[in-house]
Amino acid sequence: MSLAVTLSRAQEGVAAPQVMVEVHLSGGLPGTNIVGLPEAAVREARDRVRVAIQNTAFSYPDRKVTVNLAPAELPKDGGRFDLAIALGILAAGGQVPRDKLDDCEFLGELALSGAIRGVSGVVPALLRARARGRRMVVPRANAAEAALVPDVDVLVADSLAEVCGWLHDASSLAPPQAEMTDDTGQPGRGPDMSDVRGQLQARRALEIAAVGGHHLLLVGPPGTGKTMLAERLPGILPPLTEVEALETCAVLSVTGQPVDPSQWRRRPFRAPHHTASAVALVGGGSYPRPGEISLAHHGVLFLDELPEFNRHVLDVLREPLESGQIMISRAARQSSFPAQFQLVAAMNPCPCGYAGDPRQRCHCTPDQIQRYRGKISGPLLDRIDLSVEVPRVPLAELGAPPGEHDEDSATVRQRVIRARDHALQRAGRPNADISTRELERDCALGSAERRWFESALERLGLSARAYHRTLRVARTIADLDGGAGLLDRAHLAEALQYRRF
Numbered sequence: 001m002s003l004a005v006t007l008s009r010a011q012e013g014v015a016a017p018q019v020m021v022e023v024h025l026s027g028g029l030p031g032t033n034i035v036g037l038p039e040a041a042v043r044e045a046r047d048r049v050r051v052a053i054q055n056t057a058f059s060y061p062d063r064k065v066t067v068n069l070a071p072a073e074l075p076k077d078g079g080r081f082d083l084a085i086a087l088g089i090l091a092a093g094g095q096v097p098r099d100k101l102d103d104c105e106f107l108g109e110l111a112l113s114g115a116i117r118g119v120s121g122v123v124p125a126l127l128r129a130r131a132r133g134r135r136m137v138v139p140r141a142n143a144a145e146a147a148l149v150p151d152v153d154v155l156v157a158d159s160l161a162e163v164c165g166w167l168h169d170a171s172s173l174a175p176p177q178a179e180m181t182d183d184t185g186q187p188g189r190g191p192d193m194s195d196v197r198g199q200l201q202a203r204r205a206l207e208i209a210a211v212g213g214h215h216l217l218l219v220g221p222p223g224t225g226k227t228m229l230a231e232r233l234p235g236i237l238p239p240l241t242e243v244e245a246l247e248t249c250a251v252l253s254v255t256g257q258p259v260d261p262s263q264w265r266r267r268p269f270r271a272p273h274h275t276a277s278a279v280a281l282v283g284g285g286s287y288p289r290p291g292e293i294s295l296a297h298h299g300v301l302f303l304d305e306l307p308e309f310n311r312h313v314l315d316v317l318r319e320p321l322e323s324g325q326i327m328i329s330r331a332a333r334q335s336s337f338p339a340q341f342q343l344v345a346a347m348n349p350c351p352c353g354y355a356g357d358p359r360q361r362c363h364c365t366p367d368q369i370q371r372y373r374g375k376i377s378g379p380l381l382d383r384i385d386l387s388v389e390v391p392r393v394p395l396a397e398l399g400a401p402p403g404e405h406d407e408d409s410a411t412v413r414q415r416v417i418r419a420r421d422h423a424l425q426r427a428g429r430p431n432a433d434i435s436t437r438e439l440e441r442d443c444a445l446g447s448a449e450r451r452w453f454e455s456a457l458e459r460l461g462l463s464a465r466a467y468h469r470t471l472r473v474a475r476t477i478a479d480l481d482g483g484a485g486l487l488d489r490a491h492l493a494e495a496l497q498y499r500r501f
Contacts, residue, residue: 002026002063004091004098007105007134008084009125010076013288013328013335014250016125018105018132020070021081023088028064034085036069039077048079048110049086056114056161061093075333077287079109080119083137086110086160087167096167105129106163108139114160118142120256123249126152137163143176145259148249150242190266191231194408197400198393202229205388205498207412210236211419212476213430214469215321215343215383217306217501220390221357226346229390230302233344234267235409237300238417244298247338251294268299270341274308278316288328288335293320296341306347307375314380317343321383324433343384347376357392385432385469387501415480422479431476436468443471444486453492462499470495 002025009016032046046067053060067085069076084106090096107125108116118141129136130152138146140156155173157163165171196203202218206229209216216233218226240248245264252259272281272292283291293301303309320326324340350369354360364372381387420430426442427434434442445453457467474487474495481491 002092004088004101006084006088006091006101008081008107009105009121009128010074011078011080011121011124011254012074012333013337014124014247014254014290015336016121016128017071017074018128019074019076019081019084020068021084021088022068022070023085023092024066024068025061025063025089025092026066030062030064032065032067034067034069036067036072037075038069039075041078042069042076042081045079045082045085045110048082048112049089051112052082052110052114052160053086053090055112056159056164058090058095058164059093061089065089065092078119079117080107080121082110083108083116083160083163087163090164096164100167103133104135104137106137107142108137108157110160116140116157116159116163121254122146123149123246123253123259126154127246127250129154137173138176140176144261145249145253147176148259148261148264149246190235191228192235192409193232193412194402194406196225196228196232197402197406198397199225199229199390200405202388202390203405203412205386206233207236207416208473208476208480208498209233209342209344209386210412210416211431211480212385212423212472213342213432214385214473214476215432216345217381217384217387218344218346218390219349219387219501220346221360221392222348222353224390224392226390227302227304230271230300230304230344230346231269232409233300233342234269236413236416237267238413238420240265240267240298248298251290251297251338254290255295268296269302270296270299271302271304274303274305276309276313278310278313281313282316282320282326282328282339283335283337284328284330286330288330288333288337290337291326293317293326293339293341294337297338298340299342301341301343303343303345306345307372309375311375311377315377318379318383321380345384356389359392381501382463382465383469385473386498388498419476419479423476431472431479434472434475439468439471439475443475445492446486449487449489449492452489456492456496460496460499466499470499473498 004023006021008019010019050060091098116139118139122142123145126149135153137155140158143156146154156176166173249259270292281291320339326339327336349355350364351372352364355362423431427438474491477491
């Protein structure tokens with residue numbers, strides 16, 4: 001029979017839909033035609049595959065070759081289908097057996113020599129293949145990320161000749177052997193909290209943000225340690241679970257960036273420059289790619305000099321801050337990327353940076369300060385749970401040895417993990433993610449506390465969203481105090497003071 005079918009995977013966001021590569025050999029003028037909505041790189045596969053087959057000591061069929069990539073309505077791009085197309089042509093011509101093709105999927109771009117080059121999106125493809133109970137053959141260049149996916153039957157190959165030898169049972173393919181470490185994201189290698197001197201209120205806010213997964217805004221003059229504090233947040237966060245680490249690696253795999261096995265359980269930290277566009281931040285392009293908010297999935301997105309960002313760029317963060325994902329729609333396709341990140345932003349109090357600084361004189365007028373702060377929209381600020389001032393630290397304190405309050409990241413992290421365990425046991429998720437219905441259950445207030453809290457909200461003019469977010473922060477503060485049942489006035493008062501901006 002001159003018809004053969006092989007299996008591969010396309011790339012659509014962080015999904016990897018299955019693609020059936022159907023190859024048919026028929027009479028007529030020799031030539032190769034690829035159908036099924038192929039993009040330019042896929043159409044060019046006919047030349048790469050033909051030369052690769054000839055350089056692997058096989059003969060290219062002297063017949064009309066029709067390659068159909070199904071489903072036809074799914075756009076296909078890149079060289080990821082080369083290996084599956086080549087094996088389909090060889091199987092249709094009877095040059096390789098078909099018994100191993102039915103339950104195996106193939107990914108890889110072919111060089112003209114027959115070598116297999118690495119492709120992007122291997123981790124999502126392996127996750128889908130595992131769900132279907134299929135084996136997958138991937139390039140050796142992707143072995144490191146392939147080894148991160150547990151409980152999947154995956155083999156690596158260097159060339160088309162190796163895969164054909166395996167199909168003939170003349171040789172074997174080995175599973176990936178990546179160098180795994182025992183590192184589970186423990187602090188010590190990265191920036192440490194012990195480097196920060198003073199800033200007790202900012203350290204407290206950072207710890208609360210780490211426990212509850214709350215968004216944080218740091219406001220202070222230049223050089224007071226705002227960036228230092230933000231860079232140390234990943235070091236006090238709990239390590240990624242295996243599921244979270246795989247989701248993070250899947251996003252990184254889609255971009256084609258290498259995955260470091262020794263870092264895969266560490267929380268990502270992304271710090272785009274303030275000149276970044278909206279597409280760079282949330283993702284996009286003709287072929288949608290993840291942006292910085294998706295690369296920070298389950299990690300920290302740090303926006304330094306927040307008012308210097310274009311206001312339109314900042315406002316595109318509103319929806320993903322609430323939903324934890326971003327939907328990118330284009331004329332030809334629609335892709336969804338995860339974006340469950342923790343926002344940490346830093347800004348100066350005024351354009352010159354020295355408003356309220358006792359050691360430097362501010363030269364800004366009230367109108368200039370108002371315009372500067374007005375670059376950040378109210379709806380975006382409403383979604384930030386914690387706002388804290390970062391004042392200048394006295395020089396004598398900078399040069400002094402670490403004090404009792406200058407704890408290292410390991411010490412703070414133990415408290416964070418212990419407090420977050422209260423939330424996980426109660427609701428199964430960090431406090432920032434609990435629903436409104438769960439708030440009524442987990443943030444119960446006594447009658448006196450409720451009257452006081454509602455009165456404070458009225459005086460501050462806070463929105464309904466701020467009401468719920470303040471309760472979530474108060475719940476986190478209570479968890480740090482030992483997971484008390486009812487919230488008391490001290491928890492509510494501390495949570496309210498973080499909404500001063």
